[in-house]
Amino acid sequence: MRKALATFRKGRVELTSPVDWPEGTAVEVIPLQQRIGMTEDDWPTTADGIQSLLNRMAQVEDLTI
DSSP: OOOOOEEEETTEEEESSOOOOOTTOOOOOOOGGGOOSOOGGGSOOSHHHHHHHHHHHHTSOOOOO
């Protein structure tokens, strides 16, 4: 089953894109700001996804002291 992102607005969770989940599918909602790191499902599995992650990682400022 595919993961979906959402935004919390006016007391409701609004998905950012349509999903094709069956009616009654149970979901878990966890604020992204409180999650640290990546889950196994977060890791990209396509060449484009991997390149996108590498590009984002290259933009992180070096914190070496």
